[in-house]
Amino acid sequence: MLTATYTLVALSVEQANVRLSVLSFQKYVQSTLTRQQSLTLAQLEYACETLERLYQACSWRKVELYLIPALRQATQRADQLLDELSRLNGLALDVVRRLKDRAAPRHEEGGDPGQDPQIAHVATFCEAIDSFCTTLLQRLEKEEKELFAIARSAICGDAWFAIANKLLAHDAQVAEARRSGADDATVISLVPRLAPPAEPVDAIDVRMPAVRARARALPRVAGAD
Numbered sequence: 001m002l003t004a005t006y007t008l009v010a011l012s013v014e015q016a017n018v019r020l021s022v023l024s025f026q027k028y029v030q031s032t033l034t035r036q037q038s039l040t041l042a043q044l045e046y047a048c049e050t051l052e053r054l055y056q057a058c059s060w061r062k063v064e065l066y067l068i069p070a071l072r073q074a075t076q077r078a079d080q081l082l083d084e085l086s087r088l089n090g091l092a093l094d095v096v097r098r099l100k101d102r103a104a105p106r107h108e109e110g111g112d113p114g115q116d117p118q119i120a121h122v123a124t125f126c127e128a129i130d131s132f133c134t135t136l137l138q139r140l141e142k143e144e145k146e147l148f149a150i151a152r153s154a155i156c157g158d159a160w161f162a163i164a165n166k167l168l169a170h171d172a173q174v175a176e177a178r179r180s181g182a183d184d185a186t187v188i189s190l191v192p193r194l195a196p197p198a199e200p201v202d203a204i205d206v207r208m209p210a211v212r213a214r215a216r217a218l219p220r221v222a223g224a225d
Helices: 002-031 041-059 062-074 079-101 117-154 157-179
Strands: none
Touching (some): 002 157, 062 157
């Protein structure tokens, strides 16, 4: 069981990094965007790009790549939970697509009569982002509290060794790619890093990673770096 413990601890560290990224972006939106009466094009593009990258970060975690496939092979006990995780993932993806489609402010859209349409647009936009972040956080919590528990009891020792070896090989390949000077597009998969702090958009250095070229990434936001 030492191998299982090691593997779950490694996965928990990755979970913590992703959670910190999501919480940091959620805090930025709450402390900055929600206080504004209108959003600039740069802010809209930044928000949509960060949502996309956070979604990708969740999709390319080691939990997705290695633990869930092993759990599907080991038992059917997690099927209902995996369906719930998939539903949460779908909800998050729907927010990403919806906000990308509506990135440009629409002055004709508004809330209550007499309310500034721009303010209404900002409120709707920020509420959708908050929903996205909340959904991802719910998924991470379910994985740690429920999925990991099922995995510990259902996956056998040999399978844990196989997962651990894949994690080590994964980390080694990523480290080698970075040592060789490869850019993020050539790195095997995402390595979650801290999301930007809650600062003005023009002061933020976006440090979310890019996905490798053949990964199934969402379309890039128009005008994004």
